[in-house]
Amino acid sequence: xxxxxxxxxxxxxxxxxxxxxxxxxxxxxxxxxxxxxxxxxxxxxxxxxxxxxxxxxxxxxxxxxxxxxxxxxxxxxxxxxxxxxxxxxxxxxxxxxxxxxxxxxxxxxxxxxxxxxxxxxxxxxxxxxxxxxxxxxxxxxxxxxxxxxxxxxxxxxxxxxxxxxxxxxxxxxxxxxxxxxxxxxxxxxxxxxxxxxxxxxxxxxxxxxxxxxxxxxxxxxxxxxxxxxxxxxxxxxxxxxxxxxxxxxxxxxxxxxxxxxxxxxxxxxxxxxxxxxxxxxxxxxxxxxxxxxxxxxxxxxxxxxxxxxxxxxxxxxxxxxxxxxxxxxxxxxxxxxxxxxxxxxxxxxxxxxxxxxxxxxxxxxxxxxxxxxxxxxxxxxxxxxxxxxxxxxxxxxxxxxxxxxxxxxxxxxxxxxxxxxxxxxxxxxxxxxxxxxxxxxxxxxxxxxxxxxxxxxxxxxxxxxxxxxxxxxxxxxxxxxxxxxxxxxxxxxxxxxxxxxxxxxxxxxxxxxxxxxxxxxxxxxxxxxxxxxxxxxxxxxxxxxxxxxxxxxxxxxxxxxxxxxxxxxxxxxxxxxxxxxxxxxxxxxxxxxxxxxxxxxxxxxxxxxxxxxxxxxxxxxxxxxxxxxxxxxxxxxxxxxxxxxxxxxxxxxxxxxxxxxxxxxxxxxxxxxxxxxxxxxxxxxxxxxxxxxxxxxxxxxxxxxxxxxxxxxxxxxxxxxxxxxxxxxxxxxxxxxxxxxxxxxxxxxxxxxxxxxxxxxxxxxxxxxxxxxxxxxxxxxxxxxxxxxxxxxxxxxxxxxxxxxxxxxxxxxxxxxxxxxxxxxxxxxxxxxxxxxxxxxxxxxxxxx
Numbered sequence: 001x002x003x004x005x006x007x008x009x010x011x012x013x014x015x016x017x018x019x020x021x022x023x024x025x026x027x028x029x030x031x032x033x034x035x036x037x038x039x040x041x042x043x044x045x046x047x048x049x050x051x052x053x054x055x056x057x058x059x060x061x062x063x064x065x066x067x068x069x070x071x072x073x074x075x076x077x078x079x080x081x082x083x084x085x086x087x088x089x090x091x092x093x094x095x096x097x098x099x100x101x102x103x104x105x106x107x108x109x110x111x112x113x114x115x116x117x118x119x120x121x122x123x124x125x126x127x128x129x130x131x132x133x134x135x136x137x138x139x140x141x142x143x144x145x146x147x148x149x150x151x152x153x154x155x156x157x158x159x160x161x162x163x164x165x166x167x168x169x170x171x172x173x174x175x176x177x178x179x180x181x182x183x184x185x186x187x188x189x190x191x192x193x194x195x196x197x198x199x200x201x202x203x204x205x206x207x208x209x210x211x212x213x214x215x216x217x218x219x220x221x222x223x224x225x226x227x228x229x230x231x232x233x234x235x236x237x238x239x240x241x242x243x244x245x246x247x248x249x250x251x252x253x254x255x256x257x258x259x260x261x262x263x264x265x266x267x268x269x270x271x272x273x274x275x276x277x278x279x280x281x282x283x284x285x286x287x288x289x290x291x292x293x294x295x296x297x298x299x300x301x302x303x304x305x306x307x308x309x310x311x312x313x314x315x316x317x318x319x320x321x322x323x324x325x326x327x328x329x330x331x332x333x334x335x336x337x338x339x340x341x342x343x344x345x346x347x348x349x350x351x352x353x354x355x356x357x358x359x360x361x362x363x364x365x366x367x368x369x370x371x372x373x374x375x376x377x378x379x380x381x382x383x384x385x386x387x388x389x390x391x392x393x394x395x396x397x398x399x400x401x402x403x404x405x406x407x408x409x410x411x412x413x414x415x416x417x418x419x420x421x422x423x424x425x426x427x428x429x430x431x432x433x434x435x436x437x438x439x440x441x442x443x444x445x446x447x448x449x450x451x452x453x454x455x456x457x458x459x460x461x462x463x464x465x466x467x468x469x470x471x472x473x474x475x476x477x478x479x480x481x482x483x484x485x486x487x488x489x490x491x492x493x494x495x496x497x498x499x500x501x502x503x504x505x506x507x508x509x510x511x512x513x514x515x516x517x518x519x520x521x522x523x524x525x526x527x528x529x530x531x532x533x534x535x536x537x538x539x540x541x542x543x544x545x546x547x548x549x550x551x552x553x554x555x556x557x558x559x560x561x562x563x564x565x566x567x568x569x570x571x572x573x574x575x576x577x578x579x580x581x582x583x584x585x586x587x588x589x590x591x592x593x594x595x596x597x598x599x600x601x602x603x604x605x606x607x608x609x610x611x612x613x614x615x616x617x618x619x620x621x622x623x624x625x626x627x628x629x630x631x632x633x634x635x636x637x638x639x640x641x642x643x644x645x646x647x648x649x650x651x652x653x654x655x656x657x658x659x660x661x662x663x664x665x666x667x668x669x670x671x672x673x674x675x676x677x678x679x680x681x682x683x684x685x686x687x688x689x690x691x692x693x694x695x696x697x698x699x700x701x702x703x704x705x706x707x708x709x710x711x712x713x714x715x716x717x718x719x720x721x722x723x724x725x726x727x728x729x730x731x732x733x734x735x736x737x738x739x740x741x742x743x744x745x746x747x748x749x750x751x752x753x754x755x756x757x758x759x760x761x762x763x764x765x766x767x768x769x770x771x772x773x774x775x776x777x778x779x780x781x782x783x784x785x786x787x788x789x790x791x792x793x794x795x796x797x798x799x800x801x802x803x804x805x806x807x808x809x810x811x812x813x814x815x816x817x818x819x820x821x822x823x824x825x826x827x828x829x830x831x832x833x834x835x836x837x838x839x840x841x842x843x844x845x846x847x848x849x
Contacts, residue, residue: 037148038164041216042171045141052136053094056277061086063274095183096199101133102176102211104204108197120391128382131281138215141172145219161220169212176208240350245368245412248343249288255335256291257284285380285400290320291332292411294373294404300396317401340411344418345426349438351419362416369412373405547609547628547640548602554645555597555613563587563687570645574685580668581650581686589664590689592618592710609640615713617688622713646688649717650709653681656724660696667696686711686718693722701730701837726781726793733842734795734835735779741846742831746771746803755846758803758829765810767820777801777831795844797830
């Protein structure tokens with residue numbers, strides 16, 4: 001077997017001008033001119049980070065602006081007309097995001113003068129690490145420092161490594177915090193003094209210094225130290241298990257995060273996809289913890305001393321099996337298990353087999369996994385707090401728990417065990433070039449077969465064992481030449497690496513063996529695919545039939561005006577004669593129905609579920625909770641059924657008693673209980689919308705202007721008054737009857753006709769009494785006499801009428817023969833009557849008073 005070393009090693013450093021030994025120590029003679037490249041590295045690193053931040057903010061604002069998501073930026077305390085567009089804050093937001101990526105917290109404070117209270121101070125802050133930007137800043141600082149060290153024109157003109165890294169970090173930290181301070185966001189709030197919003201804190205100063213220093217020093221040190229430097233070999237010893245743990249975490253994130261972003265994009269649309277650079281990397285840390293059975297801790301607390309002192313706090317722990325849906329959590333655990341096996345194979349190839357035995361050999365990988373968990377815990381916290389002086393305060397936060405490093409330690413122990421006992425059997429399936437690359441050998445020429453069943457950490461023996469030639473270019477007779485690894489390389493320290501089972505030649509498989517192998521792997525893959533596919537398909541189908549489905553269908557039916565469909569999904573449980581407003585004929589013509597809705601959350605608890613939705617109606621927004629239960633559940637369909645819907649009430653109250661009114665053109669019976677000035681009206685169940693009321697066409701003698709009443713999504717009973725007046729036909733008929741009544745009264749031969757609006761007092765010595773009309777009264781209709789809920793109207797004389805009574809009077813006064821002489825008198829009168837309509841007939845009830 002021939003092994004040629006093609007790995008790259010930095011070229012030895014040139015001696016300073018004038019001769020002398022190469023100085024590999026970081027402590028160099030200080031050269032002031034050497035600081036300029038370090039300053040440039042700090043500036044370039046910040047400039048590149050700011051540019052990436054601008055792109056991230058640009059995408060985030062575009063996402064929030066899509067699909068009317070800009071409503072999310074509305075603030076009830078800040079008038080929209082004085083709120084600048086987020087696009088105007090593009091640079092400021094980008095500068096603050098860079099500061100937040102260096103462990104800064106975005107915060108502000110405010111002061112307001114309130115009546116009876118005086119000056120009130122408050123503050124608010126948000127801490128969340130934009131992890132992608134943190135990684136970008138580290139990468140740029142490392143790469144720029146490394147490039148600068150490689151391309152120095154005069155190697156002698158260099159300062160100390162640590163001093164150069166410190167200059168780079170100082171410039172980077174200065175730019176991060178000064179630019180963020182200068183780009184503070186100013187928000188104008190009427191009558192409130194709000195300090196500029198920025199993310200410059202002690203954390204951002206210290207974080208940018210430490211991160212910049214570490215990245216720059218690592219970049220410089222990777223070039224300036226020679227391959228023979230013992231410190232590099234010592235570092236490599238620690239980097240091997242760290243690289244295995246890093247590969248494990250990186251593979252998990254590379255698979256889990258894109259899948260999560262795709263799912264979020266499908267469910268939430270462009271707003272989730274375009275803002276993914278902000279939330280996806282931190283979410284990946286939570287997924288990493290959940291996949292390894294580490295819980296996420298979320299806590300919140302509130303307190304208030306306004307009027308009465310109250311406080312509350314709570315916390316919750318989220319585990320992978322508790323996710324909704326639960327199969328998503330188990331997929332994360334399955335992914336962690338598979339990648340643990342993959343990592344064990346990687347570790348089997350990369351580890352120093354000379355140090356495999358002993359406690360150190362067992363603890364190296366678990367310790368690296370624990371360190372990975374510790375880093376995840378350190379980077380995962382997110383929090384927000386509001387402090388309103390002594391009146392109100394609130395805070396919330398989430399992070400991976402401190403158990404994560406311990407749990408990852410256990411996973412690392414599992415990977416170590418797999419590397420010892422399972423990986424030696426799996427390594428034969430790793431392609432030889434890939435195995436050689438991971439071993440650091442370069443090109444491989446296969447030799448005789450090796451004993452791959454040898455215990456891990458030992459050199460496989462036998463006639464087929466590969467040998468390393470004592471001198472490059474020579475080889476014992478009968479063996480293939482092998483290029484010796486360079487000094488300091490792991491292979492040079494351990495002969496076991498030069499005879500590693502992964503480098504053993506693979507005997508060509510016979511066609512039959514190839515077919516059997518293909519059949520085995522294909523069958524296993526197909527089985528896994530079928531199992532996983534079946535589980536995913538079942539859960540996808542069940543999710544598509546989840547409790548949010550009937551809620552969505554119900555709300556969509558309301559949007560479309562399909563009352564019958566809405567009643568199918570949520571039976572109101574009311575009598576049929578009470579469903580007159582719940583028909584398609586009525587509801588389809590209702591205006592201002594629900595015009596939009598969004599499902600906010602869905603929670604299943606055994607056989608019940610609660611779905612929260614934001615419902616919009618004519619500019620209103622109401623958050624409603626719908627409860628559901630399972631009805632005859634099946635394997636793929638739980639048959640979720642709504643317990644109730646958005647059913648409110650509408651009370652119809654006409655001003656006079658009528659048999660029916662029209663609602664959206666459909667006749668609706670009305671029974672009104674009237675007592676003096678009180679009326680109960682007729683109440684019917686109704687769906688959200690605006691209803692138009694009028695009178696039925698059968699009401700010949702009544703008239704009413706159409707009115708509207710809005711049943712809102714806020715709940716309660718809506719009032720629908722209808723002012724009913726006399727129609728022209730009623731006025732005409734009542735006037736005709738009044739005239740006829742007056743005519744009958746004029747026919748009377750009595751001095752005081754019964755039921756008539758006029759009369760006089762005459763002595764008994766009168767005869768031949770006749771009434772005649774001098775002036776007809778003018779009629780007027782009103783309902784004021786008997787109240788607004790009267791069953792009729794009043795007809796009375798707007799102008800009084802006048803009659804003349806003629807008669808003969810006995811002027812003898814009873815003495816002697818009667819002497820009859822004609823006489824007459826005139827009088828004014830007013831006609832008053834109550835007009836009612838009963839069974840389609842007009843009736844007048846007259847009164848003299």
